[in-house]
Amino acid sequence: MALLEIDNIRKHYGSFEVISGLSLDVREHEVICLIGPSGCGKSTLLRCVNRLEEISAGEIRIHGDRITGEGVDLDRLRRDIGIVFQGYNLFPHMTVLENTLLAPTRVLGLSRREATEKALGFLDRIGLAHKANAYPDSLSGGQQQRVAIVRALMMDPMLLLLDEITSALDPELVSEVLDIVRDLAAGGMTMILATHEMGFAREVADRICFLQAGNIYEQGPPAQVFGDPQGERTQAFLSSLKRAGRL
Amino acid sequence: MADPFSNALPEQDLRAEIWRAGSTPRSHLGRASLTLALGLVTFLAVAISAQHIGAYAISQGVSPVVATLPGIVAVLAAVVVLLMALRALRCALAAARHSEVYAARELGASASLGAWKAMSWEGALLILTAAAWFLVVNDAAVSRTFFDLALIRDSALKVLRAFGTNVVIFFVSGVLILIWSLIVAVARTLPGEAGKPLRFLAIAYGDLFRGLPAIITIYLIGFGLPLTNLPVIAHLSSTSYAIIALTLTYGAYTSEVYRAGIESVHHSQVAAARSLGLSHAKTLRYVVVPMAVRNIIPPLMNNCISLQKDTALVAIIGTIDAFNQSKIIAANHFNLSAVTTVAILFIAVTIPQARLADRLSERDRQRMRAGG
Ligand SMILES: Nc1ncnc2c1ncn2[C@@H]1O[C@H](COP(=O)(O)OP(=O)(O)O)[C@@H](O)[C@H]1O
Ligand SMILES: [Mg+2]
Numbered sequence: 001m002a003l004l005e006i007d008n009i010r011k012h013y014g015s016f017e018v019i020s021g022l023s024l025d026v027r028e029h030e031v032i033c034l035i036g037p038s039g040c041g042k043s044t045l046l047r048c049v050n051r052l053e054e055i056s057a058g059e060i061r062i063h064g065d066r067i068t069g070e071g072v073d074l075d076r077l078r079r080d081i082g083i084v085f086q087g088y089n090l091f092p093h094m095t096v097l098e099n100t101l102l103a104p105t106r107v108l109g110l111s112r113r114e115a116t117e118k119a120l121g122f123l124d125r126i127g128l129a130h131k132a133n134a135y136p137d138s139l140s141g142g143q144q145q146r147v148a149i150v151r152a153l154m155m156d157p158m159l160l161l162l163d164e165i166t167s168a169l170d171p172e173l174v175s176e177v178l179d180i181v182r183d184l185a186a187g188g189m190t191m192i193l194a195t196h197e198m199g200f201a202r203e204v205a206d207r208i209c210f211l212q213a214g215n216i217y218e219q220g221p222p223a224q225v226f227g228d229p230q231g232e233r234t235q236a237f238l239s240s241l242k243r244a245g246r247l
Numbered sequence: 248m249a250d251p252f253s254n255a256l257p258e259q260d261l262r263a264e265i266w267r268a269g270s271t272p273r274s275h276l277g278r279a280s281l282t283l284a285l286g287l288v289t290f291l292a293v294a295i296s297a298q299h300i301g302a303y304a305i306s307q308g309v310s311p312v313v314a315t316l317p318g319i320v321a322v323l324a325a326v327v328v329l330l331m332a333l334r335a336l337r338c339a340l341a342a343a344r345h346s347e348v349y350a351a352r353e354l355g356a357s358a359s360l361g362a363w364k365a366m367s368w369e370g371a372l373l374i375l376t377a378a379a380w381f382l383v384v385n386d387a388a389v390s391r392t393f394f395d396l397a398l399i400r401d402s403a404l405k406v407l408r409a410f411g412t413n414v415v416i417f418f419v420s421g422v423l424i425l426i427w428s429l430i431v432a433v434a435r436t437l438p439g440e441a442g443k444p445l446r447f448l449a450i451a452y453g454d455l456f457r458g459l460p461a462i463i464t465i466y467l468i469g470f471g472l473p474l475t476n477l478p479v480i481a482h483l484s485s486t487s488y489a490i491i492a493l494t495l496t497y498g499a500y501t502s503e504v505y506r507a508g509i510e511s512v513h514h515s516q517v518a519a520a521r522s523l524g525l526s527h528a529k530t531l532r533y534v535v536v537p538m539a540v541r542n543i544i545p546p547l548m549n550n551c552i553s554l555q556k557d558t559a560l561v562a563i564i565g566t567i568d569a570f571n572q573s574k575i576i577a578a579n580h581f582n583l584s585a586v587t588t589v590a591i592l593f594i595a596v597t598i599p600q601a602r603l604a605d606r607l608s609e610r611d612r613q614r615m616r617a618g619g
Contacts, residue, residue, distance in 0.1 A: 052518055079524035089519035092615055093537050102533055103523035135615045155523060 001064055003028045003190055004049065004159060009058030009068075011044055011214075018044045020214040021058070026159070026192065031185045033201035033222075034194045036211035037237060042194035045211070046161045049192070050081045062159075079107060082157030086164040088144040090136040090151070096123070097132040100151045108155065115154070122150040126180055142173030149180055160184070162193040198238075198247045202226050210234045272351035274342035275359040279335045282362040282369070286325075286332035289369045293325040296376045300383050307387065317379075321372065328368045335361030395584040402576045402585040409572035410592050413558040416486060416568070420493040421554060427498040432505035433531065449502070456499035461492070462560050468492040469564030489561035497554050504546045508539030541611055548604035552597050559593070 002025040011019035018041050026032055034042045047053040049060060051067070051074055059068045067077055090099050100119040104110040110118075123129045126146045136144050145165055152160060162181065166174045178200050185191065185204045195201050201208060201222065208225040210218045210233075218231045226247075229235045241247040297318025304314035338358035345351035382390045434442075434449040456464065469488040475481050483491075512535045520530040540547075562571040569589045576585035 050522055052522065074521075075524045075526050078522050083522045085515065085519065087515060089515050091516065091519070091534055091538070093541060103525060106529055106533060107524045137615050151523070 002026055003030075003063060004192075005061040005064075006045075006049070007059050007061065009048060009055045009060065011041075011048060011053065012056045018214050019048065019055070022215050023058075024209065024216065026190060028190055029188045030190055030206050031204050032192045033205040033208050034192065034211055035196070035198065035201060035208060035237075036217075040211040041214040042211055043163050044214075046083065046163050046192060046194060049159075049161060050078050050083050052083075075107070079103075079155055080157055081159045081161065082152030082155060083161040083163065084145070084148050084152050084165050086167050088136070088141070088148045088168075090144055090148055092136055095133050095135055096128065096139070096147050099136070099147060100154050103151070104154045119150065119154060122153060123147075126150060140173060141169045142176045145169065145177045146180060149177070153184075158190065160189055160191045162191060162195070164194050164196065166195070166197060196246070198226065198241060210237065212237075270348070272342060272345075272348055272355050273359075274339045274351070274355045275362060276336075276339040276343055278362045279332070279339035279358050282365045283329075283332040283336050285369050286329045286365060289372050290322075290325040290329050293321050293372055293376055296379060297322050300379055303383055303387075321375070324368070325372055328365050328372065331361060331365040331368070335365055392583055393587050395580075395582050398576075398580055398582055398584040399588055402573070403588055405576070406569050406573050406585055406588045407592070409567055410569035410589070412486060412566060412568045413555075413570075416489050416493065416558045416561060416566075417555050420490045420497065420558075421551060423490070423494045424497045424501050424550075424554070427494060428501035429505055429536070431498060431502035432509060435502065435506050436509055438527065453499045453502060456495050457503070459496070461496045461557055462563060464496050465489060465492040465560055466563055468495075469561075469566075485561070485564050485566040488564060489558070489566055493554065493557065493561075497550060497557075501547070501550050504543050504550060505539065507546075508543035509535055511542050512538045541608075544608045544611070545604060548600065548607075552600055555597060555600075556593060559589075 004024075004026040006022060006024040006026075008021050008023050009019055010017060010021055022041075022045065024032070034045065036042060044053060048055050051072070055068055059066050061067065062077075062080075066072075090096075091102070094102065097116065097119055100122070101112065101115045104115040104118070105112055120129055120132060123132055126149075128143060128146060128150075131139060131143065131147075136147070139147070145168075149165070165181075166177050169177065174197065178197065181191070181193070181200075182204055193201070193205075203222075205222050207219060208222050209216045210225060210229075210231070212233050218225060218229065218234045225234065226238065229238055238247060297315075301315045301318045305311055335358050338354050338361060342351050342354035342358055345354060382394075431449050431452060434445045435453070437443075437446050465488075468491055469485055472483070472488060472491075473481050509531075516534060516538065517530060520534040521527075525533065558568065559570040561568055562574065565571070569592060570586070573585040573589045577583050
């Protein structure tokens, strides 16, 4: 059984349909990359999965258990599904370490000592242990985004959603963030990434989903979608990226 | 018609010429001369006033040192200002004569700045001179009414002791307000259908007590509650009624300040907190409120200063605070100098607070910018 089953969901903003009858199954340890033009619904789809947005129709299941509809414990759901945003969204009034400790200590009830040990271990792995007591504003974008990933990892998520996590970064900082994602993929973390880094998507993804107007227009292994795209729209999108020097 | 996509060469040359033509240095000779003239007027006005007012003060029995010192200081200041104006004029003349463009420009700039500086000092000195005259005209009616030093000295201790009441009211209601208004603000921002009744109540409370003038709230509570014959509530001291009334009034204002702070926290921060599994309450407690409080320290401090001043309103329900005490003294002596003491007290405790507020928010900013 798939870890995540998205079953024919729809999402409206007023009369505007952002997601229109989209279905997607994600198996455990699978890495999915969502690509597609700006505004096609990538962020909305990810936000529906951890229910920051409510869907209008269809259903979403985790390990076969429906998580849409009334009466679902959202805090429990979000404990197990991590999300990292384009804008990092670290809490500016807390140090790096405090940012990573907040949820494990206040939500999972980990002791401060235990959580600190774990956090310092993660920070060390991403090369930021020396910044543990710094405030986010004094960090570069790349460093902040790495901390945001650690903050999500502190909850031991079974599924990690990454929404264009390198789009706000200067080009030379992109790789330091992607390196972490690559390590996570190698370690078997189940992930859905919305991304514009096509080279990276090609490298780490098990499957590429090209979104178009709120639905999956074409999907398949990277070699196929990038090397031999079937749909007209996919071809147009990829060739526009080539013209801009992004592919 | 200029076309930004075609780089037309003749036009470019013309632009270069126009640009260079506009770069001739300015000497600011006119402003410097005017400043010097105004400096002379200021010097004369200050010197004559110092002489007259000093002589008058001595004739009224003020010791010669006290009477002449301010005049001497003012005259010296006027001389310094005159020198400043002279130097500005010299710079301006040099700028006009200099042949080298960059040097002339620098001289012109220092003439301009010097002239502005001298002029603002001249303005300040003239205003102070006018104020000094205001105090002594009509046989020093103004000074006698407001600044009777003997009366101020004799009544200071009494007034100071009564000011303790203002301080107590201020501190107790200040703490209560900070807690109470946060509760109201949180109620005001409760989400969804379930939060509606409390949200509505919080809005009603805010509208009511922001609409009521503080003086009326104090009056109604201070004179009304004792008439109710309720246990405890009817038998409090007038200071307690003042505290209750001020807490209700300022709680309404301050809750709006808190709410503005809560709503100023970007929703993406809330999304980030909720995504980590934090509940609504925990998100408020650990993320939203701490960030909100940082954003609202300046307006919160303003409220604080305003509250401090409004502790004087309790005089209307008979609480013997500093203002009431000084009014009694003023009525007995037919002179307002004791009230001046109160005014000075209020100002003296307010100014450090304003500076403290600046320092606090600056330090917080520094800290959040600091690396580790
Ligand atoms: N809160 C909202 N209200 C109305 N429209 C929205 C809102 N959020 C997103 N949209 C619209 O939904 C569409 C998909 O947005 P999004 O999921 O952010 O696209 P992507 O992440 O692929 O760029 C866009 O057309 C966007 O304008
Ligand atoms: Mg997006």
